[in-house]
Amino acid sequence: MHTVEKIGGTSMSEFGSVLDNIILGKRPAGQWYNRIFVVSAYGGITNMLLEHKKSGEPGIYARYAAGDAGWVDALERTKARMCEINAGFAGLGLNVAEADRFVCERLDGIRDCLKDLLRIVSYGHFTIAQHLPAVREMLAAVGEAHSAWNSVDILRARGVNAQLVDLSGWRDTEHRPFDEVIRQAFAGLDLASCLPIVTGYTKCAEGIMATFDRGYSEITFSKIAVITRAAEGVIHKEFHLSSGDPKLIGKDRVRIIGHTNYDVADQLADLGMEAIHPKASKGMERLQIPIRVKNAFEPDHPGTVIRHDYQSATPRVEIITGRKNLMAVELVDPDMVGQSGYDHRILGHLAEWGISYVAKNTNANTITHYIGAEEPNLEKCVAALRADFPGAAIRTLKVAIISAIGSNMKVPGFMSMAARALADAGINILAVDQCMRQVNMQFIVAEQDFDAAIIALHRGLVETAPPG
Template sequence: MLHTVEKIGGTSMSQYQAVRDNIVLYNRKNDNYYQRMLVVSAFGGITDGLLECKRTGAPGVYATFADAEDDHAWEQALDNVSQRMAQINEQMFGVTPERALADAFLRERIAGIRDCLHHLRRVCAFGQFQLAEQLQTIRELLAAMGEAHSAHNMVLYLRQSGVNAILMDLTGWRTDEALPLDEVLNQALARVDLSTQLPVVTGYAHCKEGLMSSFDRGYSEMTFSRLAVLSGAREAIIHKEYHLSSADPRLAGEDQVIPIGRTNYDVTDQLSNLGMEAIHPQAAKGLRQQGIPLRVRNTFEPDHEGTLITTDYRSPAPCVEMVAGRRNLFAVELFDQDMVGRVSHYAEGFTDELDKMHLNLVAKDMNANTLTYYVAGNRKQVRRLVGTLQRRFENAEVTTHKVSLVSAVGSDMSIPGLLARSVGALNRAEVPVRAVHQSLRAVEMQFIVDDEFYERAVVALHDELVQTHAETVALAVA
């Protein structure tokens, strides 16, 4: 096929002029706007208002509805987020016919959600109906509102510029049944002519599998991936506010980091494990199996080709491509003298409890009588885990430490002395290393440090492993 499937994140969507000028219209004539699909996220901050703040956990409509004893609190939260959406309409369209269409769409959807939540409250007043059983459905209903709003607005906005954009609404608004995801997408694709139409697709897709139960707020990546696979796209593209760079530019400096340019799906798996939003491993799986390249581009640098991710890429010479990490982890350490020779028994029990509590295991290490798991979660969950482990292994000593993980990542890091150089760089930066792990596959090297040293560790490793290498290569070329 000739077409691409392109995902646009929430931060980029908030810069809707850049989306239009740098993604849709850039270097294209009227007959060249097509052979592509745009999968859009909600405008920045809107999903936080509908659900809860991803960064701080501050409650949105969903969290307020789930916890409130009366209707006032969640209705106020719904009013607040609908006002913010109406302000976006005003900013995008001013006083135009498109503004009237955008406002009418918003009013209808918000009114429908309000009625649904009121009815659910009344039904759950009867003991036979439990609100807890409906909360996942409510979460999906609210999340879908953000993508429906942004997709509908983008369609209207692009039509103002002469683009034949159409809305591919996958949110299942007022539908009677939930179909399997692939069937939902195939039905939508059958109604589209990519040679003359530009579909703007809601990142949320209502389906039998329930994307949020598996991917929570990463659901748009699954929609994006499956659309690319089912339609046989020649390339899948993610547009972000930054390049996929050698380090976080906010830490290492925008003038110091380097766009990666090329890497492979193995590296993106490591980044996903660190919580970086390159692409969810399950979403990448379909692209990888079908041999569809994934490109990550910077919305605000349309001339730059970005980073191309393929299955078989390996750096021409061994090198570190990126220094990344994850903050606010808990090191949960289980020590028991009786563990010797029975490590697998303890590891199985430890993993069991992690799964029950839905805690994300990021890394682990072990010796003869100690298991240490590095997990992402909140303090309340970790305290529950510690209590459960203590009851399960009565003679064990279970302790926790707040830490961060910093990783050097690359498609081929089989470099003699790399570990020694890394530890030396951290030592010079006065970063105490709590633990270190270097895998045989030479795609990642991990350092556990106290949380307060995270930023210093990222900068020190980036300076030593990425910038020094880049300067050496530049000198050799010169």
């Protein structure tokens, strides 16, 4: 029996702690095996390779795609930063000269490849756009290859039989299906006597970034767990999966969840607070493989286990979370009363502009969708709605969603307690949403009330409740 374990980029940047807390820890020599580690790029590197995930600041890829000649300088800055990271691991036993050689080989090769591509395009019979997906994949791959190579070198210097499983496809001209790539990579590996260190990026015929974009490392983690039939998946994060944001609520007030289920994990993902990428968890859920979310810097704590069949023995709210920067798109039309297919027409516009919604409210003459305000086509979609529904009053309003989520909330009283907690904090509820399954109560509030609403609901529903 083995586990598949994923280490995030921020943790990888503190690799000395990763060695002490996760990979080696207190295990006696020789008891390091029967584990597979999937590693992310070091913190900040993928932002430099592609674009900043939050701010959108362009990296190598974004500059190249925009025709900005500054991509070459961005590549050199990225290479320098990766070599700087290498130097910082000299004390851990990394062969810095070989690590730098690895980085230069990959990034110099990418630079030459991208220049050749521009030269081909200059003849006029090819367009850069048709090659950009492959460019994005190639750039993303080098971040994980770098961290995986370094990890193996450091571990081997400490006597561990670490094996590099480089799924990045560097100079591999074959394009094989995702499942086949994983099966071939692990064929013949004796997990009882070696420690595979695997790149979070996988080159495959499907194009992992075309489907999952920046969530690809968790997809690789999940796929390996499913194909190798792992006993458990473990995700090492920089924090515990807690009842709320400790930075906002207070570290002394939040509780570590301990146990929950895949349904709750889906609700969290829908709000952008991913315990695991929702598309990554499905295969593990089907095979009933539990996922353990641990704090990388508290190795002795068991963390939180996500199971397919868990339900809290006592009714409780497990987590208070939410999402800011949402736009409510409200459509009011007396003519919709009793009219079949009205909502379908609205959804057709959302689909046409590639927009998904987070939540939705309806009544006899009103339909409101709550959409991420960052959606690039939102204004065009609203304009199209106004043109298609000339008799409707359509308005947009900046709002936030606050959610109380739990695996067992099917008892009277939670909704009234939540409403009272918000009222006592002077917060007006603009709308409420809850399905009959009673897993997720959602309250729509003004965006400026987000922080206060989170604190009030956590105080009213979690802090006053006995530990589950």
